[in-house]
Amino acid sequence: MKVTFWGVRGSIPSPGPKTVRYGGNTTCIEVRTDDGQLIILDAGTGIFPLSQTLFSEFPLHAHIFNTHPHWDHIQGLPFFIPLFVPNNRATIYGAYDPITQNSIEEILRVQLQYRFFPIRECELNAKIDYVSLRESEKATIGEVSITPVLLNHPVVNFGYRIDCRGKSLFFTGDFESPYNIYDPEDDEFEMYQSLLDQKEAQVLEQIHGVDLLIADSSYTEAEYPAKKGWGHGTFQSCMKLAEKAEAKQLILTHHEPTRSDDALEAAFQEAMENYTADVPEIALAREGLSLEW
């Protein structure tokens, strides 16, 4: 399995002299499985540079898995060049939105309204299919199985586990560990905690033992209290998750867009010094980083 990072910033693209080393594009991860499938996790602006590397593979079939439909995870989709070329195929997978009661199809359709973009969906030449996924229900592509896991964020967010020929990875998308809304002195505290514990156990069961965990680590511990409830994790919450899930390697991503490369490295350094997680390898995601095993 080979994983390449094309976009590692959260919330908004952040190009500029201070984000050169880690990159300024938003979330997009390319996964090549050992049976030759092309799986793309999220279509942030990083999908545009990825798409420019794919010409030699036309006609291709890309499987694009959307964790959730916030802008930074879909914004590059209209710029995914293979969509404009005949004989290519794209299958776009994602969750049903309970609030708007729309399926994943709506994401591209809305972005390709004529007032927002010069090309309409019906003008795309590739064959596009949509698949609405359900919690824990595996999708199968060749020898690959992909399991969506419902994770906490201000909108329905699926983390995805990818398994192929005994190799595995899990990507959280945007994820904040849910917290107890009650105070310890409230009658409901224990009941709520037991629900949280059940949910955590269920999530850990799905992630357990992955070779690679890619997780949303937007904030430092010091920043978190002011951002609680915004739906993102911290360096340390990701390390705890990796340790509990017994992941073999942890890659931290969704970097805060205002954080310069230097500040990012300093924050990471501090987190590593303050926490002794039992995770064999921990590193920051960076545009262009490829991992193969």
Added chain:
Amino acid sequence: MTTNSSEDLKQRLTEMVDSMPAFPESVCRIIEITSDINCSPKELVKVVERDPVMTMKILKMVNSAFFALARNVSSVQHALVYLGLNTIKNLAVSIATIESLPRQSIPELKMSDFLVHSLATASVAQWLAKNQLNIRDASDHFVGGLLHDFGKAVFIQFEPATYGKLILEAKAMNLPLAQVEMEHLGVSSAEVGALLAEKWQLPEQLVNCIRTQLECNKESSDLVLTVAAANTVVKAMHLGDNGDPYIGGFSDVMSSRLGCNLEDVVAQMQGLPDEVNRLLSMVRG
């Protein structure tokens, strides 16, 4: 009103409840609370979980096939853990705003009295589960009590004139309302509530509770037991109104399994009117 229990009836009932408005007090309160982006999740949950329609709709959504969760979700808190605060908040706001229509009452049964009955039953069922059965997590019992008469609200909303007459007839003859429902409609409100809960994939134990609350026996679950007993307690205390004039008492099964009789519970419920007022004030703000 059709009198068979065919798929058509289920479909029609589902459509009815889908278009039912939530209680106006909670709608206003939710809109007020959520106008602050940093609103307290605890407060929001309190308002939502005390509105039977809103609770039912949220549980319906969370248990829908789109999520296909391994375990059915049976309380608002449980839904919050799975879908997160903002999704539940948005859902409550959209239910509130789309459906902030004036809610219909009928002279024979005012909706505000019905809400008092539902909240009181929820509260007593939870109390019985905790204190008489030593069940630590009794939130399911609160939901069971809150939703046990949901089918009546459906009848009132969509067949107000017919249902008003049935309530009057039951009162004039002091008959159990369910008996009069069966006689005239061929379907009881308990069955209507259960059909909807079933259609909406609410947890099986909740569906079973709504359906069998009036036939509590030794095989019944703890949930059915506490809700059935709580319903009797609340009626005996004349707190609120669910349109049913028939009070009855604790059966032998209820007394032996709960280890108390009706009078014992009523005697311990002196604070209940205040508790219900507290629950209502949370809804009303």
